[in-house]
Amino acid sequence: MSRLPEEIVAKILLRLPVKSLGRCKCVSKSWLSLISDPFFVKSHLNQAVSDADSGRFRIFTVPFHSIDYESPSSFEDVDDGDRDNDALVDLDILSREPDEGAEIVGSCNGLICLLYDPNCFILWNPTTRDSRELPPPPSSSPDTVRGFGCLSSLDDYKVVQAIPTGNPNQFTVEIFSLKDNSWRRIEGLREDIRITEKVGTCLNGALHWLGSSGDGPSVKTRLVSLDLEDLELQEMSVPYLDNKSVHFHTLAAINGCLSLLSFDGGWGDIGVWVMKEYDVSTSWTRSMDVSFCDDFKSGYLAPVCFTKNGEVIIAVEWRTLVRYNPKENTTKYLNNFDEDGFEWLVYVESLVSPNGDY
Numbered sequence: 001m002s003r004l005p006e007e008i009v010a011k012i013l014l015r016l017p018v019k020s021l022g023r024c025k026c027v028s029k030s031w032l033s034l035i036s037d038p039f040f041v042k043s044h045l046n047q048a049v050s051d052a053d054s055g056r057f058r059i060f061t062v063p064f065h066s067i068d069y070e071s072p073s074s075f076e077d078v079d080d081g082d083r084d085n086d087a088l089v090d091l092d093i094l095s096r097e098p099d100e101g102a103e104i105v106g107s108c109n110g111l112i113c114l115l116y117d118p119n120c121f122i123l124w125n126p127t128t129r130d131s132r133e134l135p136p137p138p139s140s141s142p143d144t145v146r147g148f149g150c151l152s153s154l155d156d157y158k159v160v161q162a163i164p165t166g167n168p169n170q171f172t173v174e175i176f177s178l179k180d181n182s183w184r185r186i187e188g189l190r191e192d193i194r195i196t197e198k199v200g201t202c203l204n205g206a207l208h209w210l211g212s213s214g215d216g217p218s219v220k221t222r223l224v225s226l227d228l229e230d231l232e233l234q235e236m237s238v239p240y241l242d243n244k245s246v247h248f249h250t251l252a253a254i255n256g257c258l259s260l261l262s263f264d265g266g267w268g269d270i271g272v273w274v275m276k277e278y279d280v281s282t283s284w285t286r287s288m289d290v291s292f293c294d295d296f297k298s299g300y301l302a303p304v305c306f307t308k309n310g311e312v313i314i315a316v317e318w319r320t321l322v323r324y325n326p327k328e329n330t331t332k333y334l335n336n337f338d339e340d341g342f343e344w345l346v347y348v349e350s351l352v353s354p355n356g357d358y
Helices: 006-014 018-024 029-036 038-050
Strands: 057-062 065-067 088-090 103-108 111-115 121-124 131-133 145-151 156-164 170-177 182-190 201-203 206-213 220-227 233-236 247-254 257-263 270-275 284-290 301-306 312-316 320-325 330-333 343-348
Touching (some): 006 029, 006 038, 029 038, 038 343, 057 103, 057 301, 103 343, 111 145, 145 201, 145 206, 201 247, 201 257, 220 247, 257 301, 284 312
Parallel strands (some): 103 145
Antiparallel strands (some): 057 065, 057 343, 121 131, 201 206, 206 220, 220 233, 247 257, 257 270, 270 284, 312 320
């Protein structure tokens, strides 16, 4: 390897997972410098995100565990002696204890944002175990909605919290910039939508929340976004259906697209809807039907991600992760770790550091 041109060495290293790159840093000073270079970090991230078959995506849960949902070893019925050790990983964060009550705020480029109390935000890379505690925000409220996202155009990461002011549908928005290491405050941002989700979904440099308008039989599902660059709220479309009894819930980002679940209120099928072209109302497509087998009759469902072979991981009642095969209408349970319930998100393994140079 030492005789190979540096650009060839870089191309080889870019294909390695983060864990292997951590060992490669110890080979030589030149490899350490190469792998630590911001351009290499971004290139490695871009390759992982663009390659759906890279195997770099995992499910993170609170309590702190990481699941390789593509691995057969992640299934509940696999004997521990036959299980791949990397399929199910216990995680720890050095600056905090998991049982202190962490809440997930979001994930972007391998960084996960956690909230420990009303004022303690921590950015953490669960792959490299690097973490950073942020300065406390100016204020907090039990009714605050939050989100975490990245703005590629400015090479920045932002934590957002929107706090109701007491005036109808009016918010004070506080934004933390990792690049500036500071909070800024915007007063009186208004949107005539009741935001019903506490945590936003990040995609295309914006945070997205589901909301509603109207009351009783006339209530409508709405979708609102906050652009992280110009900090303007705008409404986006949800799928249009003639059947007004169908309701939408559970906003997520799956495979780089916004997604929703549709539910008609009875024990019929639910639909997984995907916005295949961002902010294009006509691109909403019902990509999958999920039949109500016994595994799904216990209550609230949320799509987590699609697998390489077209199956979908579904969270059931925040207690169980199920891998669902829509062609055969069959399910397999993923190893859960905690039967008392958990929060979850999908993240990509990356070298991005919360303590990097911004």
